Structure formats: C-alpha cells, structure tokens
Amino acid sequence: MTRHAVHAASDGPLRQAVLEHYGETFGLSDHPWQAWRLADAPATPGVHDVLLSDGEVDADLIARIATAGATLIETDREGGQWIDTVRSPMGTWVLSSRADDDHAHSPAFVAVLLACLSLHFPAHDALCLARAWRPGSAEWPSEFERFPRVRHAALVAPEAAAQAFAPCPPALGLYAVVPTAEWIERLVPLGVPTVQLRFKSDDPAAVRAEIARAAQAAKGSQSRLFINDHWQAAVELHAAAGGDSGIYGIHLGQEDLDDADLDALRASGLRLGVSTHGYAEMLRVAAIRPSYLALGAIFPTTTKVMPTAPQGMGRFRAYAKLMQPVIPALVGIGGVNASNMGQVLAVGVGSAAVVRAVTEAVDLTAAVGELKALFGV
Known part of the structure; x- marks a missing residue:
C-alpha cells in the first residue's frame, strides 16, 4: 500500500444528510470513519478506516489489515450481482446483492457505508444498508428484496428455497x-x-x-x-x-x-x-x-x-x-x-x-x- 493516501470518492452531501436525518435515532460516533481504495490507502490504517478492493486480496495483506484493526471490503461481480466480503474485527461475512450500476463502490455507496458506520452499525450491517439504499432516496431502507443475501456464513444456499418451519401466531x-x-x-x-x-x-x-x-x-x-x-x-x-x-x-x-x-x-x-x-x-x-x-x-x-x-x-x-x-x-x-x-x-x-x-x-x-x-x- 502506498503512503500517498487518497480518500475513496464519496457523496458528501448524501453522507451528511444521512447523519442529520438519523443521528438522533441511532446515535453518532465521536470519531469519523474514512474510506480508501486499497491502492490509495494509508500504509498503516486504523480502526476507523475502511479499505475497498475490486476483487480478492492476498492473505498477507488481509492479515496486515486485520492486525491494524481496520475493515476490508472485497467486491467481485457475478453477473448482475455484487459479491461483497466484509472483513472486520467482528468477523467475516460474504453477501450478495443486486448490482444497480457498474460501480462497485460508487460515491453514494461509500457515503451511506461511512454514515452507517458513524451511526454505530457494525461493518457487515453497514454494508447491508449501503447496498439496500435506494438511489436518490433519503428514506431508511425497509424493502426486504433490496437487501443482500448471506453467502457466508449461510444456513442455506442463497439460490435455494428452504421449507418453512411450523408457524407461530404473530402475537406470542x-x-x-x-x-x-x-x-x-x-x-x-x-x-x-x-x-x-x-x-x-x-x-x-x-x-x-x-x-x-x-x-x-x-x-x-x-x-x-x-x-x-x-x-x-x-x-x-x-x-x-x-x-x-x-x-x-x-x-x-x-x-x-x-x-x-x-x-x-x-x-x-x-x-x-x-x-x-x-x-x-x-x-x-x-x-x-x-x-x-x-x-x-x-x-x-x-x-x-x-x-x-x-x-x-x-x-x-x-x-x-x-x-x-x-x-x-x-x-x-x-x-x-x-x-x-x-x-x-x-x-x-x-x-x-x-x-x-x-x-x-x-x-x-x-x-x-x-x-x-x-x-x-
């Protein structure tokens, strides 16, 4: 990683709007989060740094990032889906979601990701929200179909349809x-x-x-x-x-x-x-x-x-x-x-x-x- 660190492109107004709209609801971190393209990241990232990679990262670099306590998001494209591997101090999650455009880490995605981290959501949840966020909207995501599917640690294959368990009455x-x-x-x-x-x-x-x-x-x-x-x-x-x-x-x-x-x-x-x-x-x-x-x-x-x-x-x-x-x-x-x-x-x-x-x-x-x-x- 080069020492000439450059922040990943982010939609500043969107990030600020999310924080202003939802800071009171969810609470705000006192320390700002930062996102970096992997090639432009600081040599020694910190616990409030997110490194973004288009594709897989070698094991040695993953270990160095983990030792620093930083978060790494590796993103691949499979057809019309993004496959995101989120590695943070809280573990590793692999999630798949619909690709709305050709930009794995668009400025809007980065803005929402950083805002949700500042709202105290862990990295894997912040990723889910950033992928589910409807472009051009200020509304908190609540459309289930827009949210990612878990590939790891999945309990059933993402493409499989599991049989439902016996139902409970809605009012227990x-x-x-x-x-x-x-x-x-x-x-x-x-x-x-x-x-x-x-x-x-x-x-x-x-x-x-x-x-x-x-x-x-x-x-x-x-x-x-x-x-x-x-x-x-x-x-x-x-x-x-x-x-x-x-x-x-x-x-x-x-x-x-x-x-x-x-x-x-x-x-x-x-x-x-x-x-x-x-x-x-x-x-x-x-x-x-x-x-x-x-x-x-x-x-x-x-x-x-x-x-x-x-x-x-x-x-x-x-x-x-x-x-x-x-x-x-x-x-x-x-x-x-x-x-x-x-x-x-x-x-x-x-x-x-x-x-x-x-x-x-x-x-x-x-x-x-x-x-x-x-x-x-």
Whole structure:
C-alpha cells in the first residue's frame, strides 16, 4: 500500500444528510470513519478506516489489515450481482446483492457505508444498508428484496428455497424466559402465554430431566413452551411422546445454528425461534424461514453477555419494519420490563420477552398480572 493516501470518492452531501436525518435515532460516533481504495490507502490504517478492493486480496495483506484493526471490503461481480466480503474485527461475512450500476463502490455507496458506520452499525450491517439504499432516496431502507443475501456464513444456499418451519401466531404475547423447570411450573398456572426454559448444564441427564419436567408442566395448558439450546434432547422427548410432549418449539442463538440439524428440527414439527442482533444476522436467519425472530437486545441487560451493545428503540423499530412482512412473529427482547414494555409493543410486535421482570419479582402473581395487562389480557 502506498503512503500517498487518497480518500475513496464519496457523496458528501448524501453522507451528511444521512447523519442529520438519523443521528438522533441511532446515535453518532465521536470519531469519523474514512474510506480508501486499497491502492490509495494509508500504509498503516486504523480502526476507523475502511479499505475497498475490486476483487480478492492476498492473505498477507488481509492479515496486515486485520492486525491494524481496520475493515476490508472485497467486491467481485457475478453477473448482475455484487459479491461483497466484509472483513472486520467482528468477523467475516460474504453477501450478495443486486448490482444497480457498474460501480462497485460508487460515491453514494461509500457515503451511506461511512454514515452507517458513524451511526454505530457494525461493518457487515453497514454494508447491508449501503447496498439496500435506494438511489436518490433519503428514506431508511425497509424493502426486504433490496437487501443482500448471506453467502457466508449461510444456513442455506442463497439460490435455494428452504421449507418453512411450523408457524407461530404473530402475537406470542408475554414471553417469560426462565432458568429452571420449577419456574415453568409456577408460570403456567398464571396463564403466561409463552415460556422458555433456558437451563444451563453440561450434564445430559440433568438436561433431559429438566426438559421433561418443564414439558409435563406445560402439557395440556395454554402456555407455549420453548426449549433454549438443547434441541436434540427436546426433539427426542417430543418424538417419544408421539408429538404430544408439551414442548411447542426450540429457541436457538446465532452460535447454535451452525451445529443444529435444521432438517431434523423441521421434521419434528416443533417451532423454531432465533435470536438476532442486527441486519446481517436477520438476513441470515430469514433464509431458513423460522417460526419467529427475537430482536435485541433492546435495552441494557445483565442476564447474559451480549455480542453487541444495546440496540435501542430506533434500531428495534427499523428491524421490525423490515422483518415483519417476512416473518410476522417478532419478539422484542433484552432488558424489557413493565416500565418500558409499552414502548416495545407500540412498535407493533406481538410479543416481548422478560427475564428479571419475572424472576426477581417480589410478588410473582402480581408481576405477571401487570405484565399481561400491558398486552390487553
């Protein structure tokens, strides 16, 4: 890389307009992002530098850019599509999108990319937004068909049509996520419409026993029981019960999807819910047509370590607007409680998940009644 650094061409007015329109909604970075054509990039890029390459980059250079903490976007053309490989400190994503013109990194693309990075979107999400942005528009992208498709780490080939999982009703209502079957036994009689067992253990026998106990508590009730993570044990128990186990579905995180047998899950008839934390993850999961998406974390939460900072209501609204026509059942999650539940439901989603609002309640019956009332129940 030469030391005579020259910025990539960018549509300055467009970049400024995006920041002015959406800075209050998403928040603004204190440090400006910069984009460079690879041949014109500084010899030592920094963490707020994006290097743009037409085509592949050799492994040594990729390693040098990664060591510097910079972001690299390699773009190839395949027919009428751009194939973008985004390498950043948050990992590598490969995405394909429709090519609106012959310029892989047009001034408008660069402007939106840099603006979205300054709005605190990670590089892979900023790329999705820059590709989806409609030319000449100031509107935040919400047309699903304009967004890229995930090629890596894809859960299904971009050109394939996956069979949908069994559907959930769009309104899953109050969704309580709890750590033990004992909690399920307490919540089901209170009429909580959706419950999730998030039992953490490396002991297979303990896992099976806890799932069986939770399933027994939910069987024959109006509560929909989801099992977090332990899909194999849940599928086996469900099959052994002839499909009448008391288990309604499985919930998986992004990291769990790579190891799950999605075909076996579909064949079981159980529903599938998946956690997502941004645009690229939502697009990745939408390809397998799950039963619902969990969007978050909306607010700060202490119940688990999150891969991203709290998303905030601005992002949550944007995510819901994009995904609701594609996957109607959406769940707001992360730091939700009685004081902010109204904000979440006002977005139009039919469900919100709570943890501490239930598990730390002084009076469980009263807390559940208050939360259910916010849904009009």
